[in-house]
Amino acid sequence: MSLVLEVVKDEKDFDEILPLLHVSFSDPPSPFRRWFMPIHTTLEAAIEDARDRSIDKWKRNETIHWIKVTDTDSGKIIGAALWEIQNEIRERPQVPTNAYWHKEGSEEKAFAEKLLTELNTFTVKRMSRPHVELQQLFVHPNHRKVGAGRLLVNWGKQKADELGLESCVESVPFAVSAYERFGYGNVEELNPDLSIPNPSVKWKKYAADDSRVFLMWRPAGRDYRAGVDRAPWLTA
Secondary structure, three states: OOEEEEEOOOHHHHHHHHHHHHHHOOOOOOOOHHHHOOOOOOHHHHHHHHHHHHHHHHHHOOOEEEEEEEEOOOOEEEEEEEEEEEOOOOOOOOOOOOOOOOOOOOHHHHHHHHHHHHHHHHHHHHOOOOEEEEEEEEEOHHHOOOOHHHHHHHHHHHHHHHHOOEEEEEEOHHHHHHHHHOOOEEEEEEOOOOOOOOOOHHHHHHHOOOOOEEEEEEOOOOOOOOOOOOOHHHHO
């Protein structure tokens, strides 16, 4: 197998990337999939809606860079990542996330908004300096442990080093050890507060999922050194 890393330049690539995201988030099952890619009618419709939202965000924001890894034997995309390069931090009011892709007035929309607001606020408060952030990374289950993930991570690490910036990623529990191997330190954990007054049975079920994330951080110019490096917000 020969792998090629490329920056996504054609929106047609999203026809492969979004189905790949769905498959990747199914193995192992991720509790976040239902909040980012809800199925209202059919799986195909859910993937198409997520595809359109991803393309729109990509086109409107020049700081966003989608990267893909292709298996040259099959010609198929087997992994992808979304990196954001924030050369400057603009002061923006912290407002709750609007999960507009969920049905208006639904309990799922309310839960998604509370969860995503917690996740977004967590990182924004800590990464208050220019930085490079890995927002998504996924590799097809049949093509893991062949180097695709490392290629996708190294793209962002190289950009961060070229710019002299820190980099970070919010990791789900099972991926923490991989990011540590890639040079990131597990510096802080978030267990989102999803409590509300008088929650329904459905809300309690959603809240029981493991929604923890771990903020993985890498200092500017080098890999994280345990016992030596300390995140700036933890030393202030």
